[in-house]
Amino acid sequence: MTTLVLSRRNLLAAGGSVLATGISGLLLPARAEGLAPTPSMSGGSNNYRKGAAIVDRIGKGGFWMSGTVRRAGDGAPLAGQRIQIWAHTTEGQEHEPQSHGATLTDKDGKFRLEMPQIIPIFGQPHGHLAYDSGEFQTVFLRPVMRSAKETSLEAHFVLQPA
Amino acid sequence: MRLAKATLIWAALAIAICVPIAFAAASPLLAWRGPVYILAGFAGIVALGLALVQPLLIAGYLPGLSAYRGRRVHHWIGGALVVAAVVHVGGLWITSPPDMIDALLFASPTPFSPFGVIAMWAIFAVALLAAFRRRLGLRTWRIAHMSLAVVIVIGSVVHAMLVEGPMETLSKATLCALVLAAAVKVMADLVRRMRATSRGESLAR
Numbered sequence: 189m190t191t192l193v194l195s196r197r198n199l200l201a202a203g204g205s206v207l208a209t210g211i212s213g214l215l216l217p218a219r220a221e222g223l224a225p226t227p228s229m230s231g232g233s234n235n236y237r238k239g240a241a242i243v244d245r246i247g248k249g250g251f252w253m254s255g256t257v258r259r260a261g262d263g264a265p266l267a268g269q270r271i272q273i274w275a276h277t278t279e280g281q282e283h284e285p286q287s288h289g290a291t292l293t294d295k296d297g298k299f300r301l302e303m304p305q306i307i308p309i310f311g312q313p314h315g316h317l318a319y320d321s322g323e324f325q326t327v328f329l330r331p332v333m334r335s336a337k338e339t340s341l342e343a344h345f346v347l348q349p350a
Numbered sequence: 351m352r353l354a355k356a357t358l359i360w361a362a363l364a365i366a367i368c369v370p371i372a373f374a375a376a377s378p379l380l381a382w383r384g385p386v387y388i389l390a391g392f393a394g395i396v397a398l399g400l401a402l403v404q405p406l407l408i409a410g411y412l413p414g415l416s417a418y419r420g421r422r423v424h425h426w427i428g429g430a431l432v433v434a435a436v437v438h439v440g441g442l443w444i445t446s447p448p449d450m451i452d453a454l455l456f457a458s459p460t461p462f463s464p465f466g467v468i469a470m471w472a473i474f475a476v477a478l479l480a481a482f483r484r485r486l487g488l489r490t491w492r493i494a495h496m497s498l499a500v501v502i503v504i505g506s507v508v509h510a511m512l513v514e515g516p517m518e519t520l521s522k523a524t525l526c527a528l529v530l531a532a533a534v535k536v537m538a539d540l541v542r543r544m545r546a547t548s549r550g551e552s553l554a555r
Contacts, residue, residue, distance in 0.1 A: 231459040234448035278382055307382055310449045311460050311513040
């Protein structure tokens, strides 16, 4: 067992270091030493349409796209972030407006949007997601399903301030 | 007996090409694709089938065709391969321009794309060289054509196997194996013949 010695010197040293990390944390909240930001994936922005509306569900649903949005560095969950989702589904091609929708993250930084079943397009069953609201740097993701038979897909964002 | 063998060879070839096309035509994925995308996909499958016919034609393995006829048909099918590649790429471009541009620039996230694009350029290169084959000389032409044919066959087979689309896996794998086997057999025979000729030439000197 260790005994805590609260001397003036210890207190100053500990307080100083807390202050130092606190200030540098405020100045540089997205330093690479913590959780690294997610880079955009190649082809991620293909057939993107700006400003897809926030919807309860894309089309008739049946397939779940889910994931998390966190802050780079400390990994804190980011609530209320708008994530756009689109894919080639049983109800439309990637570029068509009805294939696009957006949702917001909850207080734990999680999002979940029901959409029609994704089917293989251009040789791979995949979805597209975008964060492009401006507060953080824009990220485009293009996750691939392990099998075309799967009925859900996940994508995770780690954002850094713009 | 000879007729029976000829019938069997042609029937086997027709099955090898038509079965994968029939399976692809029955794929549920087609229901969610536009006509241009469907056409582009089938142009690719047809091209894979033609890649099986090409070595068989030039080696004279297809009964009922004289060596001259076989070579003529080989030239025409070579032209058809160029057309099929153009329809394949053109149709995919219309379907999703950014995805096709990524593929052509070797910036695509899909691992099969560069194999297809390289095979496409090799097909175009053979067609271009074929126009000047008399000026190249037989030996140079053969070496150039065979090298490019290796690129076309390997590129197309890897491309096709990695693509997840309307083709059914087993029939696709069988067609790919046959394309590979036919190319290896015919090229090995030709290399052996070319070696024999050059040996003969050096003996005569």
